[in-house]
Amino acid sequence: MIPYSNLIAIDKSAKTPVFLQISTVLTENIRKGIIPAGARLPGSRALADVLGLHRQTVVAAYDELLAQGWLETRAARGTFVSRSIPEIRPLALGKNVPEPGFSGKKAGFPFIIDPNLALPVLKGTNALAFNDGFPDVRLAPLDALSRAYRTVLRQGFRKNLLFYADTSGEGSLRAAMADYLRETRGLPVGTDNVLITRGSTMAIYLAAQTVLRPGDVVVVGEISYGSANLIFKKTGALLQTVPVDKRGLDVDAIEELCKKRPVRMVYVTPHHHYPTTVTMPAERRLRLLQLAQTYRFCVLEDDYDYDFHYDCNPILPLAGADSGGHVIYVGSLCKAISPALRVGYAVAPAEVIESMAQVRRIIDRQGDNLLEAAVAMLFREGEMRRHLKKAQKTYHRRRDIFCNLLKNELGNVVEFSKPTGGMAVWTTFDPAVSLPDLAKKAKENGLYIPDGSTYSNGQNAARLGFASVNEEEMERGMGVLRALLK
Template sequence: MNPIISLLKIEPTETIQTQLINQFQQLIRTGILSSGQKLPSSRFLADELKIHRQTVVKVYEDLVLQGWLSSVAGKGTFISDTLPEINPQAFSKQPKQRIKAGFEFSPKPFIVRPVVKSSSALHLDDGFPDPRLAPLTELSRAYKTNISKGNLYQKLGYGDTKGVLALRSELALYLNKTRGLNIGAENILIVRGTVMGFYLSNLAFVNPNDNVAVGQMSWQSGKIGFQQAGANLIEIPTDEGGMCIDALEEVCKKMPLRMVYVTPHHDYPTTVIMKADRRLKLLDLAKKYRFIIFEDDYDYDFHYQSKPLLPLASADSEGLVLYSGSFTKSISPAFRVGYLVGPTEAIDHLAFHRRIIDRQGDNMLEMAVADILKDGTLERFLRKSLKTYRERRGVFSELLDTHLSDFVKYDLPEGGMSIWTKFDRKIDLVATALLAFKNGLYISDGSQFDSPQLQPNATRLGFASSNESQLEQSVEILKRSLVFKK
């Protein structure tokens, strides 16, 4: 038996081809197989290892391509005389792992904040969907179909900076049907999520020292995005009807505004709905003072009462609204497909800016989403999810009333996937969140909603991503984790 055979071991842990490639490389690296040494024929090696000969042929071909082996017609396969560099020599003493940068830069404290990760078994999160309900089988099938059929040079190459046309076309039909828009594919830019869409809008349309407006309690990433753009942040009071448009009007009389960020459908963080009269007045102000409205419609599809109010964008006759949505709140945050809707001229301008930070999105994912939009899978999934989330909202509300009514107050939201929960002032919400986490439950401590003018001692408690049993456990942990101020 050729001695090389005894050096090769086949294990059931990974593919035979990968194992043989790795083992041959290691034998060459360690000098056990030396330059110029002849290897057994593919037929002989296959017979001895009791594997298919074609597997050995592919192993030899791969190693030849990598430079480890050389093949001589009529003579056989040999260890290459010109091997890849096996033992590279360091040209200086290996430094320790670097922590401090060797160059100067200016830190930006406003962008520093912890990254929330799903590290706890139980969670009352910001209002995320339940990935267990996602149409993963259908999406996987659509993804596989797109990656294996059609013109792969086009599919797997560079595409349109605005996003795959098939998705933009299907999305236009869907948004026209469900949100009363009147748009075509040319009015849509596909992005990786609301954060990217908002960043691009600031990059394209907001200049340093521009005045921009947000609700007094608002999406933290929105505020940070405006600060990153160098804009002057104007906080507008909010109440049970969302942003106070009368207060916004007073600001407009005093200074020019470039952009106003709003979440009218389910106000963030309070989940309240901006009423029709405020919506109309906001559009009138935008028309009069010519500012941009960035409408973040992060969970339009999840509304539990009567037919929801249509977006501001559906009544925008002046081309002043940029409408943002995302499938991350419909399917799962891991699927990074969002969209911006606006006038064609603005979308073209945004696409040029998108190209300098992200040439294009995930073509395969975008085509897969287009397929499940076209065949109705996504709409069926959303209807099913809506029913499930409505039931979970009811369960969670009953649990809060039964176990925490002495400590929290809330208004049952008409939509969305979380409840804005106000804690008794005697409760230390930050300490409570820390203790809850130690006990196996994640909740936000609500500190991101605090400001010098306002400390609501409240947070968003998401119910959609937990089933009934998990909601019961979560409320039980939350109750015994309450920390009272001394």
């Protein structure tokens, strides 16, 4: 006789409904073989009496288990544990029987731990932070987005947005993005040249998977965007570095490399080099394009913060001057609005976009159609422009205040150049200051700053983000650093 009153402990204060608590306990016990296959369960009234519950609660639990196939009813005889549940066949005890119990930690099969991928992920935080250069998510046009999202949800069926769809992205967003990129960046593109991704990280990944084979050479700056390096290494490509100076990547050094061996790709952030924020001037850009043409390599242009420039008009992207189809251009709304809004894009010759979409298909059947349609609506209704204009004005003012504070408060221990755009100041600390120690102590005092490790070139420097903090927060954060550096 199975002691159901002991077996089933009900917690009426728990969030889980009582009928689910009963069905969960019953399945666990059936799985373990404690209630064996074919066993007859007490009638619902009897079990309800034993447990002190309403009969309907037990009926609901039984119904749930009947629906899941754990139980079966036999006419006029009652409810039984199904005889055809494979999990309940107990293992014979003996030698070579695995330890019972699953620890949840250890795998029972070999798998790959890739040391290249063991880089810490830089997280955003709601706490006070001079981060790597993230947007102020408090400025995000959330009301407009939720209105657009509601409209899109309502139209979902009629506009066929609820089904499997184009792997390259939702059509209206591809079109809106092509318009936007033509108008703001002079990119001569149509819808076929645009692939919508979940952020620019995915765009870089797809570009790498599409262009690189094991052993291919990818050129990056001596100091560069660490996550992109990881993506390139994962393809089996070989990273070759070139110096970075006040005008970005050293293009002469790229040419020297090309003369020695075939180069398949050059990764570049010309608008504001990551992490140093310097801008690559027009003449270097044109040289790079000429080299791409001569040596037939792909330029992967990561334009992560093009929307934010303060002192002059931005230099147009390399992709705009590329007549030979050498550039894959990537960008995202994650910096423009919020990192949680996973909408990015890649722009490239149509045949490359098609191949990238084929790679995308095997890791992510398609993007978030509904979100993409809502974002397209924000573009169409002018909300995106309004937001970017507002953010640009706010960040411009914050950059000036932040740089003044940095100079006045920490000028004796830091060196920096005021960035012409973007969301962070590349700040080099005096060698007497240990940046990892400073970051640790700042955190203990309520301020997050990067400890420099993700830039991994041994410089005692970090990107201190100013965009996400208002004036009062900046002063508070600077106060923490000043007190620690006294």
